[in-house]
């Protein structure tokens with residue numbers, strides 16, 4: 001199965017072929033592994049076999065005086081693009097190479113194996129969808145193989161593949177391969193004890209091209225796909241499975257007074273005109289008016305798209321702000337913990353302040369504690385007070401103000417950051433947030449909005465109760481909800497009785513009984529307690545109704561005045577009960 | 593304004609309901625490249641005091657210019673374009689430049705190393721290395737210094753040449769404009785560190801991850817105007833040392849040379865004396881793309897400057913070439 005990437009299929013017209021090319025998706029992968037395990041050779045081979053190398057480029061390599069390989073041609077010279085690299089026969093910095101097959105376009109980052117160039121390896125790996133860790137079949141798993149596999153896993157690369165290379169030098173022995181494979185599986189378990197991170201192993205010879213593009217006749221005992229076939233099949237993390245919307249404001253576009261648009265790239269979720277959004281950190285709320293692009297307004301835009309949003313309200317947002325969906329707010333906190341890869345000779349210590357870039361935001365931070373440093377050989381953590389060049393550890397930080405972030409495991413964009421030394425401007429560290437250290441705003445906790453915040457004033461940071469709303473819901477078996485009965489309805493009492501009989505936690509709020517006290521705080525309080533509340537009012541109806549609709553999710557309110565007017569009380573009651581029944585949660589069948 | 597009360601956070605009660613949400617189709621590779629490039633352009637526009645866009649009139653510049661229009665729409669492109677004119681460009685390029693830049697409504701700065709030209713800098717007299725050094729590299733560094741620019745966008749792609757394949761998207765240049773390939777800033781995720789001290793600047797390559805094919809596909813898909821020299825046509829040429837050179841513009845014939853008419857086109861645009869044409873009948877974009885699949889030689893092969901010596905591109909880049 002040769003990738004006839006670069007030749008139009010005779011069965012198709014060229015136009016069809018062209019449109020097929022336009023549809024192709026993109027996979028980014030990185031090489032990793034110890035020095036001389038064959039990373040650059042492998043990439044050279046992939047490029048060569050997929051016809052991504054031009055003759056003149058090939059000639060200059062064939063004519064090169066440098067050839068450290070045992071074959072007629074040193075494929076590593078194709079990617080080792082710096083003079084020092086070719087002369088020393090090593091890779092110093094990442095090389096990005098490109099090739100296309102009939103299935104997809106590939107961007108490869110060929111990374112250096114030396115420990116001293118770990119920062120460059122991390123650069124190449126940070127954006128990868130897959131990592132190919134090279135292992136020399138003769139040498140087996142080396143400390144650098146571990147280190148790179150660990151970094152790849154830390155960086156959240158979804159697919160790790162181990163290419164057991166130089167099989168030609170071990171006579172394509174299955175026994176050797178199985179031994180290395182077993183070590184790699186053990187490594188996978190060390191990296192991720194839960195077993196979530198698997199390592200898929202493929203025996204290859206990069207130099208001879210066995211099992212690289214086409215399956216090898218010399219390895220009959222291996223029946224899996226070739227490396228390229230495997231890479232062509234990898235599912236790309238489905239960026240469009242629905243998730244909470246995240247849109248960091250990059251740039252404000254304001255050509256004249258009549259237009260104010262917020263430009264940025266969607267890093268999670270999708271957006272449509274009319275969607276409700278919250279701006280962070282101000283917590284102002286509005287709706288999206290339109291999605292503006294050079295090619296016209298869009299009906300929707302998904303993850304990865306660079307667009308410009310116009311909002312309904314004239315919010316004063318600027319670079320660094322984050323627009324998010326109302327449901328699924330991120331963490332908002334000053335204190336957090338992160339996995340850190342240290343990239344600079346100046347150590348991470350607890351006295352310095354760094355510039356932190358997180359999405360488009362920039363803030364000063366200080367490390368308050370180095371919790372541990374990871375020993376890549378044993379995967380064990382040890383106590384440390386500093387991180388030095390190429391160290392990996394868990395560090396606690398405190399920023400000078402609040403940040404909006406997700407955990408790295410949830411989002412590689414809003415959960416990552418870099419640190420810059422304000423004195424030298426150097427990029428000194430890369431971080432992946434693992435934990436919000438301020439319990440009060442932890443995302444996995446329930447949130448009770450600030451009770452008593454009034455009118456248009458944005459709410460204060462959300463408070464936490466000791467009991468999660470989800471726990472209450474579990475106990476009661478139903479979501480909270482509100483039934484707006486309007487003025488002096490005679491339905492309140494029979495309804496309360498009927499719902500109570502059915503096991504609902506229900507109460508009536510009638511402002512003839514609580515005059516003047518029909519506040520937002522009251523609504524929030526009952527709602528947060530998980531109750532079904534039957535609201536009945538005698539005064540200022542519109543105002544009260546607004547109070548409800550502005551405090552409670554629309555699908556949790558029933559407006560009885562919107563139900564059929566002609567219905568008699570009995571059928572109205574039935575309709576209301578049916579609606580409330582819809583608030584029950586599905587429970588797994590118990591004890592049968 | 594709406595303030596909801598809480599978000600539910602357990603498995604049965606997802607904080608974010610996906611119900612009723614239509615799924616948005618995943619971006620194709622070209623759409624992903626476009627979105628990434630626009631992101632880079634906006635990052636830079638937001639973080640530098642005085643950025644400028646190098647505009648070389650070629651196909652990559654045309655794509656870059658379109659991306660800049662898209663990035664800041666409906667606003668204007670918030671930085672000027674800079675063309676470093678060696679004085680040896682094809683007249684059709686200059687015509688195209690003046691017409692198209694005006695149409696786009698961008699601001700254009702043209703910079704020439706007039707002194708070197710007056711002193712007779714030609715590739716014939718100096719050799720390509722030296723000529724390029726004076727008319728391109730020196731001229732560019734002068735233009736950047738004169739304009740006080742702290743960042744310059746270029747249309748270079750990593751697939752063009754193997755030392756380019758090593759370059760970051762933000763390529764740091766010291767006060768002398770030089771690149772130190774052994775000491776580049778780590779560039780993780782899509783965080784670009786553009787922090788500078790006085791005199792330093794950053795070269796920014798928004799098209800880093802595009803290939804030659806991507807560029808053509810995009811030009812086709814977006815209907816982007818390009819210099820007519822890219823399309824095959826019968827033209828007057830002279831064959832010199834294996835290269836087919838167009839005789840338009842500043843190219844004196846050497847003794848004994850004769851011109852002839854051939855159907856040719858340019859695969860990349862540089863200076864008249866140093867950029868060869870290729871034999872081709874591709875006179876439409878689909879034909880050009882179809883032809884690409886048959887190419888066996890790289891697009892920079894017909895640029896004299898890249899081949900003076902093994903590693904010559906890296907050396908020029910170290911000195912400040914784009």
Ligand SMILES: Nc1nc2c(ncn2[C@@H]2O[C@H](COP(=O)(O)OP(=O)(O)O)[C@@H](O)[C@H]2O)c(=O)[nH]1
Pocket residue numbers: 033034035036037038039040041042068069070074076089090091113134165166167168169204205206207208
């Ligand atoms: N025999 C053999 N040699 C290989 C193979 N792959 C790589 N090599 C050689 O191993 C050496 C190191 O390769 P290189 O690609 O530079 O390794 P890197 O440091 O991981 O990039 C070179 O001499 C290669 O020719 C292979 O599959 N078989």
Ligand SMILES: [Mg+2]
Pocket residue numbers: 039040041076090091111112113
């Ligand atoms: Mg290498």
